[in-house]
Amino acid sequence: MAGQKIQRQTGVALWRQIADRIRTSINHGDFDETGMVPPETVLALQFGVNRHTIRSALAALAQEGIVRAVQGRGTLIERKERLSFPISRRTRFSQGIGDQVRETRSVLLASGEEAASTELAKQLKVRTGTPLIRLETLGQADHRPVSRATSWFPADRFGDIAEVYRTTGSITKAFKELGVPDYVRVVTEITATHADESDLADLQLSPGAIVLVAQALNADLDNVPVQYSISRFAADRVRFTIEN
Amino acid sequence: MAGQKIQRQTGVALWRQIADRIRTSINHGDFDETGMVPPETVLALQFGVNRHTIRSALAALAQEGIVRAVQGRGTLIERKERLSFPISRRTRFSQGIGDQVRETRSVLLASGEEAASTELAKQLKVRTGTPLIRLETLGQADHRPVSRATSWFPADRFGDIAEVYRTTGSITKAFKELGVPDYVRVVTEITATHADESDLADLQLSPGAIVLVAQALNADLDNVPVQYSISRFAADRVRFTIEN
DNA sequence: TCTAAATGTCTATTGATATAGACAACCATA
C-alpha cells in the first residue's frame, strides 16, 4: 500500500482520499494476514499526515461498516468484498454473481409508463413517443445493495412486466411468463462517475464515492430489442468481467 | 441538469462536486445550443450555493481546458469529448477509436525486465519467477492522453518487444514482427477508482478525477497468453462498449 | 500485576472552504 503520496488542496479532503485508499487496500487483501488495519500511528507515518486525519478516515470506513475500532486492540476489518460481475451475451444479474454470495435479490423500487424519448426510441428501435414501461430496481447481494437500475420495455409486449416482476423478483422469469423464453445482451456501455444523491441513498454509499454505470441493450432470439437499461453499481463493491 | 442537490460536509469540496457535475453536463451536450455554460448567477441559484463557489468550480474546469471565461460575455465551452472504446475479442487501441479522432498515437514511457509475481504468473500461465518484459505506454488521441498502460510479456518469446514497439508504436505490429500474426482478447476486468498521482501527471487530470481501470489478457491463436496489461483511462474522456 | 501498544478524548492553532456584499471592468446591442 502507501507508496504514492496523497494530494493536497484538490477539493477532496485528505481523510476522504485516505479512506478510499484504505478501502481499496482492504478489498485487495493487503491486510488479510492480521485481519486488521495497521495502527493509526503507522498509517499516519505512511501517508505523511497527522494521526487525527487518519482517525477521520477510519471513522468514515467504520460508518460504512468496513472496519470496527476496538480500544486497546486495533481496528478490525469487518467486511471486504468486490463482486465480480460477468458481462457476456448471456448476462443476468443473479446468475452472474450467484456463486459468490449466499443470496441475491432484486427489489422493485418503482414502475411507470412513459413515452419513448428520441434516445430511448433509437436504442429500442421503436418510434419516438412509443409507450414504454419503466422499472426502477435494486439489486442486492447478501442484503447489501449492489446496483440500482432503470429499465425500459416496449409497453405493447410487456405491459404487465411490473406486476410479473414484483412477484417473481427476476427479469429473466418475468420475460419467460410474457412469452420471451430467452434473451441476449446486444451491447453494453460502461462509464464511471461520482455518485449522486440517489446513488448514496439507494446503494448506501458514502459521499464522494464512485459508481460504475452500465448502459445495456437486451434483445430476444429474433434480435428484437426487449429491454434497455441503465444500471449504477457501487464501484468499490463490483468488478466487471468480460470474457471473449 | 441540476435537479439533484449537492452534498455538504462529505470530505469533497462543493466546488469540486459542482465542477464534476458541470463537466458531465458538457459532455452530455446539455449546453450545445449556446456553446456556453449558464451565467454564474444562474448556476449559483441552481446549485444553491454562493456565486464564488461556482467561480471556483469554473476555474477548475478552465484549468482543465474545458471552458474559457470571457469577461462581459460568459463562459465558453472549449472542448467536450468522451471517446467510445470498444472491448471485444479483437480489442486494439488505435483501431477501436480510430474513426472517432484524427490521430491516435502510442508512446513508450518506460520498459524493463522483471520476474513474474504469483499474480502475473497465474494470468500468463507461466511459473512464478519467469522473466517478463514490462512496458509502460501512453495512448493518445489527437495529442490528448487517453490511457496509460502497464503490459507484461513472457521474455522468452518477446525479449525484444520494447525495441520493436519503440519503432512501430503499436503492439499489434510488434507482435507481428515477433511471430504472432494475430491475437485475441481472452478476458477483461473493469473497475473504477480515484486517480493517483501518476494518473494526474500522465493523463493530465485534475485531482479527484476518476480513472477506469481495465485489466486484460491477450492470447495468440493457439490460446497461449502473450500479454497481460493494466490500463488506466481518464473516465471523463472514454466510455467502454461491449458488443456481444 | 505491570507494561507496551493501541484507540479515545480534549485543547489550541492554522489554512482551506464557503458565504455575503459591494463594486469594477467588459461586452453586446438597442
Next chain:
DNA sequence: TATGGTTGTCTATATCAATAGACATTTAGA
C-alpha cells in the same frame, strides 16, 4: 452612447479540514 448582463476583484466572516501535543482508557502479553 447608454444600458443590461456578464465576468473580475476586493473585503469580511464563519465553518470545515488538518496539524500539534497531551493525556486517558483499554487490551494483550510478559
